[in-house]
Amino acid sequence: MAFDLEQFAQTSVPVKYEDLDFDTFESQPLDAQTLRSLRYMCDVEYHTSCFLRDLLVTPSHREEDAGGFMTMWNREEFWHGEALSMVLARHGIIVDYDEVKAKREKLGWMGALGPLKQSVLTNLAGTDFVAVHMVWGAANELSAVAAYRRLSAMTDHPALSPLLKRIAQQETRHVAFYTTQGRERLEASQTAQKIVRMVMSRVWKPVGSGMMDESEVRHVMGHLFGGHGDEMDKLDKRIQKLPGLDGLTIFRSAFARLGVPA
Numbered sequence: 001m002a003f004d005l006e007q008f009a010q011t012s013v014p015v016k017y018e019d020l021d022f023d024t025f026e027s028q029p030l031d032a033q034t035l036r037s038l039r040y041m042c043d044v045e046y047h048t049s050c051f052l053r054d055l056l057v058t059p060s061h062r063e064e065d066a067g068g069f070m071t072m073w074n075r076e077e078f079w080h081g082e083a084l085s086m087v088l089a090r091h092g093i094i095v096d097y098d099e100v101k102a103k104r105e106k107l108g109w110m111g112a113l114g115p116l117k118q119s120v121l122t123n124l125a126g127t128d129f130v131a132v133h134m135v136w137g138a139a140n141e142l143s144a145v146a147a148y149r150r151l152s153a154m155t156d157h158p159a160l161s162p163l164l165k166r167i168a169q170q171e172t173r174h175v176a177f178y179t180t181q182g183r184e185r186l187e188a189s190q191t192a193q194k195i196v197r198m199v200m201s202r203v204w205k206p207v208g209s210g211m212m213d214e215s216e217v218r219h220v221m222g223h224l225f226g227g228h229g230d231e232m233d234k235l236d237k238r239i240q241k242l243p244g245l246d247g248l249t250i251f252r253s254a255f256a257r258l259g260v261p262a
Ligand SMILES: [Fe+2]
Pocket: 045, 076, 077, 080, 144, 167, 171
């Protein structure tokens, strides 16, 4: 699916949840495993919006489309965090955006791109940085769609499942943006292909790594994808379709490194 910024701008709205009956969480509360995963997802969503300011100083924002996308993308992610925090609050778990923001500032903005900073980022410039950023974003957004759909199916809850499906629907447009942008940069440069291959196969880690404890990353990825090698393969196939990235198995490899069974 190609990405249409104008259409995205016209139709971007905070995810709707007011019509869902959150009182059902009283009669059908979520189990501890699910709440732990939701807490993680909520933090990750909030973190996204905390570093917009910093993303805007990278070469990516000067690219046509990217600056405009990022503003609305961050707003959508912020509202995903808000919606999930409402679900958690119904279970006595309070997530405070300002606290998450304070933590983010301590970590530095690169938490979002994980260990990329220490490895190659400082040596990248211009187009190559943008290519890495876009493919990295595509992998994160693809896994977000899969995670929300999995949790929606696993819980089959009258309020949670429709909410997660709505969030996943918005994430698919984020996937479209990042893959469209990534594809263009990869098509244009074999150097970009080489760098992206290297970074994605050696450095990429599931979203949330670097900002959450590894035990939490392992829990969430195991809870959602453990024993589901088929889901991992589906994700890998999407990245393999990008120019020059055939044969990459970033999801399988990253999950295996975490100790999540396929
Ligand atoms: Fe999100």
